[in-house]
Amino acid sequence: MNLAPYPSASAASGSLQRLMQSHILDEAAKIVTDPLVLVNAVSKRVRQLSKGQRPMVETGVRADLADTALREIIEGKLAVRSDGEIVPVL
Numbered sequence: 001m002n003l004a005p006y007p008s009a010s011a012a013s014g015s016l017q018r019l020m021q022s023h024i025l026d027e028a029a030k031i032v033t034d035p036l037v038l039v040n041a042v043s044k045r046v047r048q049l050s051k052g053q054r055p056m057v058e059t060g061v062r063a064d065l066a067d068t069a070l071r072e073i074i075e076g077k078l079a080v081r082s083d084g085e086i087v088p089v090l
Contacts, residue, residue, distance in 0.1 A: 021067060028070040032080045038073075040084035045069035056088065 032038040056077035072078040
């Protein structure tokens, strides 16, 4: 009898993580409606975070820099201009 392998815990958590990331992306896309502007803004913020700038939101242990940038937009800590420039909200 051939049985399909049961999905491992890591496979299940990977699909859950992708679902959560897509939820974060969907929320940010409600705020920055132009996908190209959103991608450019998140890319710029990821570069800033990777160079040592502190996040403006609390991050978890396994937080990804792109998720952090998206959460900053969602929580209103980071404004995105129509040209893709990012501006911290004070």
